[in-house]
Amino acid sequence: MGMRGAGKTSLLTFLSKNLSKQPDVIQLMLSSTEELLDNVMAGIERELPSSLKIKGVGVNVPGVSLNIDSKEKKSTFQYDTEDLLRLAEHSGKTIVLLLDEVQNITPQLRTLFSSYRSYRSLGLPIIIIAAGLPSTVDSVINDKALTFLLRSNQVVLKPLDLTTIGSSYIRLFKNRGLSVQQAINMADASAGYPYMYQLLGDYVWENAGNPIKDSDIDDAILWAKVALYRNVYMKVMTDLAPNARELVLAIRKYGGVDVTTKDLRESMDWTLNQVTTYKAVLNHWGITEKTGYGLISFKMPYFNDFIDQNYD
Structure with missing residues (x-):
């Protein structure tokens, strides 16, 4: 899990590309839509070896009775998918479900994960890798x-390693005259934040000259910040509960770096328990981090600037 722009979708895409090269793996890239359960079943069936896609008749595999077109069979997601997983097991396949942008718990998600528990207890070959915001992941794992x-x-x-980011920029723009110092400047500007890394690279690729000039890098940084604030930080602040948002503004009031619990209590007239509770919320969301005993700082790059530009 991670904040918006932390690279969750990129990670799942990377896993998908690599898993697709494994002959004994059937991987499905999914999203939390109303068709989630149907997509799971249809995706598994489509990817099974053609010799096992037998409809309207029985399949002669030990422990499996699959008759997809039967009008008499009562159909449920859990047991129909269990049949498909037994077919996959028979053919030496492991099913990997890559679930992106997990939303707050829904009946579809509850059915999927409840069924998954049953499949794992039966030793069936299925793995689920799910990605989502901390708040939505919490809603799933804390469901009763x-x-x-x-x-x-x-x-x-x-955060990504800055040296790795700089090296990737040098490789990407090796034919565009990007200097080592320019690559370092871009990497530093990204602050290791995957979305900033992507935004900077996209801007330079589309708009910079050949050779790339320092002014191109400056323009890329300005443009990337605007996109970051609009596409990520505005949504972050909207999603926060009022008390958590109030704490964010109080942290900024004291500089956003190494802010003490004492200062926050005095500024907000909150109890120690209130401050501690909402500090934990912001830390869990990845907005802030503990930087010493009783100290808290913003974790996301340029968040001070964003607050200054958008909140009085």
Whole structure:
């Protein structure tokens, strides 16, 4: 999980491309739509070896009775998909579901994850890799029917390495005259934030001259900040509860770096428990981070500037 622009979709796309090269893997890239369960079943069936796609008649595989076109069979997602997974197991295939932009818990998601628990207990070959914002992931794993997901592996995406970013820019623009110093400047401007890394690269690719000039880099940084504020930070602030938003503004009042709990309590006239609770919320969302005992700082790049430009 990670904040908007943290690279969740890029990571799933990378996994999808690599998994597609594995002959013993059937991978499906999915989104949390109303057709989610239908897409899971249709996707698995479509990718199974053609010899196993038998409709209207029985399939002679031990432990499997699949008759997709039967009018008499009562159909449910859990058991129909279990049949498909047994066919996949028989053919030596593992099913990997890549679920992007998980939304707040829905009946479709609840059915999918509840069924997944059953499939895993049966030893069937299925893996789910889901990505979403911290708040939406919380709504899923804290659902009373899905508390087993609290024991799942949860990965929080971290900033990209600046040296790696600079090297990638040099490779990408090797025929455009990008200097090492310009690549370093772009990497520093990204602050390791995947969306900024993407925005800067896109702007330079589309708009910079040949050779690339320092002014092109300056323009790219300005344009990327505008896009970052509009596409990510405005949405972040809108999604926050009023008290969490109020705390953000108080943190900015004290500079946004190494702000003390004492200052926040005095500024907001909150109890220690209130400040501690909403600090934990902002840290969990990836907006802030603990930078020392009783200290908190903004984590997202240029967030001070964004607040200054958009809030009095």
